[in-house]
Amino acid sequence: MKVLIIGSGGREYSIGLSLKKDKNIDKIYFSPGNGKTDELGDNINVNDYNKLVEFAKSNKIDLTIVGPEAPLTEGIVDIFEKKGLNIFGPSKNAARLEGSKVFMKNFLSKFNIPTAKYIETSDFKKASNFIDTLSEPIVVKADGLCAGKGVIIAKTKDEARNTVKDMLSGKSFGEAGKKVIVEEFLDGYELSLFAICDGKDYKLFPAAQDHKRLLNGDKGPNTGGMGAYVPTPLINKTLYDKIKNNIIEPTLKGMQEIGSPYKGVLFIGIMVVNEEPVVLEYNVRFGDPECEVLMPLLKTSAGDLFFKASTGRLKEVDMEFLNIYAVGVVMASENYPYKSSIASEIIVDDTIDDNISANTHISYAGVKKIDGKLFATGGRVLLCIGTGSSISEAKDRAYGLCGQVHFAGKQFRTDIAYQALGV
Ligand code: AMP
Ligand code: GLY
Numbered sequence: 001m002k003v004l005i006i007g008s009g010g011r012e013y014s015i016g017l018s019l020k021k022d023k024n025i026d027k028i029y030f031s032p033g034n035g036k037t038d039e040l041g042d043n044i045n046v047n048d049y050n051k052l053v054e055f056a057k058s059n060k061i062d063l064t065i066v067g068p069e070a071p072l073t074e075g076i077v078d079i080f081e082k083k084g085l086n087i088f089g090p091s092k093n094a095a096r097l098e099g100s101k102v103f104m105k106n107f108l109s110k111f112n113i114p115t116a117k118y119i120e121t122s123d124f125k126k127a128s129n130f131i132d133t134l135s136e137p138i139v140v141k142a143d144g145l146c147a148g149k150g151v152i153i154a155k156t157k158d159e160a161r162n163t164v165k166d167m168l169s170g171k172s173f174g175e176a177g178k179k180v181i182v183e184e185f186l187d188g189y190e191l192s193l194f195a196i197c198d199g200k201d202y203k204l205f206p207a208a209q210d211h212k213r214l215l216n217g218d219k220g221p222n223t224g225g226m227g228a229y230v231p232t233p234l235i236n237k238t239l240y241d242k243i244k245n246n247i248i249e250p251t252l253k254g255m256q257e258i259g260s261p262y263k264g265v266l267f268i269g270i271m272v273v274n275e276e277p278v279v280l281e282y283n284v285r286f287g288d289p290e291c292e293v294l295m296p297l298l299k300t301s302a303g304d305l306f307f308k309a310s311t312g313r314l315k316e317v318d319m320e321f322l323n324i325y326a327v328g329v330v331m332a333s334e335n336y337p338y339k340s341s342i343a344s345e346i347i348v349d350d351t352i353d354d355n356i357s358a359n360t361h362i363s364y365a366g367v368k369k370i371d372g373k374l375f376a377t378g379g380r381v382l383l384c385i386g387t388g389s390s391i392s393e394a395k396d397r398a399y400g401l402c403g404q405v406h407f408a409g410k411q412f413r414t415d416i417a418y419q420a421l422g423v
Contacts, residue, residue, distance in 0.1 A: 007067025206231035227416030334409025
């Protein structure tokens with residue numbers, strides 16, 4: 001089978017790495033890929049979706065896997081399917097679950113799926129009146145895609161009102177903020193759930209936990225995610241059952257009912273409040289860095305899983321997992337998440353510890369090759385992933401590998417998985 005992977009991050013690298021080990025896969029292409037994906041397959045750089053269709057046709061691609069949300073919300077799946085091509089991801093309509101927070105909140109309320117109390121509006125007065133009914137802090141969200149930055153947790157009612165004002169005027173997020181959600185603050189802990197869906201059926205990965213803040217102890221600004229681990233012990237069978245029965249199944253049924261059956265990865269951001277799961281958000285793709293720790297757990301052929309899911313035959317797949325834990329630590333460039341950083345060469349020492357070399361690997365993201373040398377090009381550069389029979393073993397191995405990786409200005413958290421380890 002020939003596969004085309006759309007995207008350039010650690011998420012796409014890790015999908016490629018799993019496919020590379022899969023004997024069903026003969027060839028992998030990445031568009032655009034990064035400075036290391038070219039060692040797993042071929043990088044191509046085709047920005048236009050119709051040209052990608054031509055590429056997929058002329059190269060006899062059996063399956064296209066879409067990593068990031070932007071092509072999905074722009075309708076890449078519809079364009080490929082119209083031309084009879086197999087593609088794993090939701091349609092443009094279904095991708096509104098992530099692309100529009102207003103759509104998402106209205107969907108949740110229509111199908112009685114638990115979520116924070118909210119109002120959606122473009123009217124400052126309405127927002128202000130609703131703010132008066134809430135207790136502080138208060139959450140304000142821009143409607144559209146804002147690269148993870150469109151959520152503001154306002155400490156006071158005045159701050160919430162000012163945030164709404166700036167969003168509605170287009171000052172803070174342009175068009176994406178012309179409609180806002182104001183919602184109650186949920187106090188609990190977060191989990192990331194990933195369901196592979198084929199429009200009718202779904203298969204669930206073990207729950208993961210991300211670390212969105214830049215600094216140890218969940219301090220500092222929000223980022224795309226600084227590290228993740230899986231499976232998390234912060235969930236038990238009762239909670240899984242509630243998530244399946246009260247959230248995932250009504251979501252998939254609801255999507256069918258509105259004529260947008262959901263195919264692809266459904267990523268549900270959940271806040272657990274007093275042992276009850278509440279939906280914070282949906283994403284229509286794998287999380288990054290969650291994908292990088294989920295992939296190593298997969299015992300089932302990744303190629304078969306994605307192919308069957310994209311062709312409505314998920315029922316035929318027995319999704320099995322290795323009985324291990326995985327911890328991933330993001331190494332980011334100096335100025336992340338504020339601004340770009342100067343490219344710096346990456347040196348990875350040879351690992352002499354057999355335990356570390358056998359149970360770790362790097363997933364590459366913000367990297368490029370110049371004259372055969374690898375450079376960190378900014379943002380989240382790479383992830384060091386460790387696996388083991390416990391979270392602490394996997395974590396120690398991941399950090400052992402971090403010690404072998406060098407580039408100027410590297411920064412990473414040293415407490416990934418702390419909630420699971422109780423430190
Ligand atoms: P979202 O993009 O909606 O997932 O929001 C990004 C992050 O903001 C989440 O991962 C939470 O950490 C936080 N957040 C969003 N909504 C709420 C809420 N209602 N209560 C508390 N935290 C929230
Ligand atoms: N790690 C969170 C995300 O991918 O949105």
